[in-house]
Amino acid sequence: MDELSIEVKNVHLSYRILKKYSIKKIYKSFKKENIKNKEVLKGISFSVKKGEIVGIVGNNGCGKSTLLRTIAGIISPDIGEVDLKGNTISLLALGVGFNEELTGYENIFLSGMLLGMTKKEINEKIDKIIEFSELNEYIEKPVRTYSSGMRSKLAFSITAILETDIILIDEVLSVGDIKFKEKSYNKMKELILDKSKTVLIVSHDIEVLKEICDRVIWIDDGNIKKIGNVNEILEEYKNSNR
Numbered sequence: 001m002d003e004l005s006i007e008v009k010n011v012h013l014s015y016r017i018l019k020k021y022s023i024k025k026i027y028k029s030f031k032k033e034n035i036k037n038k039e040v041l042k043g044i045s046f047s048v049k050k051g052e053i054v055g056i057v058g059n060n061g062c063g064k065s066t067l068l069r070t071i072a073g074i075i076s077p078d079i080g081e082v083d084l085k086g087n088t089i090s091l092l093a094l095g096v097g098f099n100e101e102l103t104g105y106e107n108i109f110l111s112g113m114l115l116g117m118t119k120k121e122i123n124e125k126i127d128k129i130i131e132f133s134e135l136n137e138y139i140e141k142p143v144r145t146y147s148s149g150m151r152s153k154l155a156f157s158i159t160a161i162l163e164t165d166i167i168l169i170d171e172v173l174s175v176g177d178i179k180f181k182e183k184s185y186n187k188m189k190e191l192i193l194d195k196s197k198t199v200l201i202v203s204h205d206i207e208v209l210k211e212i213c214d215r216v217i218w219i220d221d222g223n224i225k226k227i228g229n230v231n232e233i234l235e236e237y238k239n240s241n242r
Contacts, residue, residue: 005087005166005198006048006071011080013041013070040066041077042222051195055209055230056202057237058219064202067219068093068168071200084166087198088115090159093170097155100144104135104154107143111158125161132187133157134180149177156184160191167191169201188212206234 014037040063048054058064069075071082072091090111091097097114098107108129112122130139133153143151159167169188185208191197192212203209209216209230216233218226226233 002049004047004085005050005052006200007083007085008044008046008067008071009081009083011041011044011067011070011077011082012039013066013075013077014039040222041070043080044219044222044224045080046217046224046227048198048200050198052214053192053199053201053212055213055216055234056200056219057204057206057209057216057234058225059241062219063222064219065093065170068170068200068202072168087165089166089168090115090162090164091168091170092155092159093168098143098151101142103142104133104139104146105130107154108158112162115162115164117162122162129157129161132161132183149180153180153184156187160184160187163191163197165196166198166200169199169203171202171204206238210234 016037044063044067056064056067066075068091070077071084072089073082074091097111099110102110105126108126109119109122113119133139133156135150135153138146138150143154146154188199189212192199201209201213213230215228216226216230216237217224218233218237226236
């Protein structure tokens with residue numbers, strides 16, 4: 001029997017949404033009827049084998065990013081559970097995991113420690129991370145001064161070099177200059193060849209998913225519509241959006 005790295009069991013998650021009101025009106029009358037719940041994940045269940053690369057597709061707002069954040073432990077489900085089988089995990093997504101006021105250099109240590117690594121372990125790899133990121137002197141500047149492309153470079157470099165057991169990727173490979181996109185894509189393929197790594201990747205790039213994935217999950221309105229064969233599901237998904 002194949003060893004599992006991730007098991008997602010009947011995960012439900014809702015967000016509370018405040019209807020549009022002025023701040024003045026909210027202070028005057030904060031009633032329950034002004035708040036409604038939106039169910040984003042509606043009983044998601046699947047498992048991922050160790051060393052497997054699984055793509056996740058679906059239209060904007062269907063719950064893909066929320067699912068990755070739930071698996072990463074950033075969001076707790078209302079119902080259900082996520083079992084990572086004792087594996088370490090990292091999430092590659094813009095706007096997640098960085099302290100805006102700290103420098104890129106300091107954020108490398110912060111990210112490493114959040115992944116459970118010691119200062120010594122991070123120190124052994126920090127030069128490789130900085131070199132791969134191509135941030136040069138910007139590594140000593142606060143992350144709040146970074147462009148989205150620079151954040152992407154730093155996030156990818158940390159995850160690629162520190163190498164957790166499970167890597168979650170949310171569209172980050174599509175951000176940055178052409179040269180870095182190619183370099184990060186090649187590095188990701190190198191990591192994927194290491195069958196001790198398990199990867200979940202959200203992407204709108206159908207061709208990339210066809211090349212690297214073992215299976216695909218199609219999410220539609222918070223539900224799994226289909227899961228399985230890469231080419232069949234991606235073609236059906238692509239045709240559904242024409």
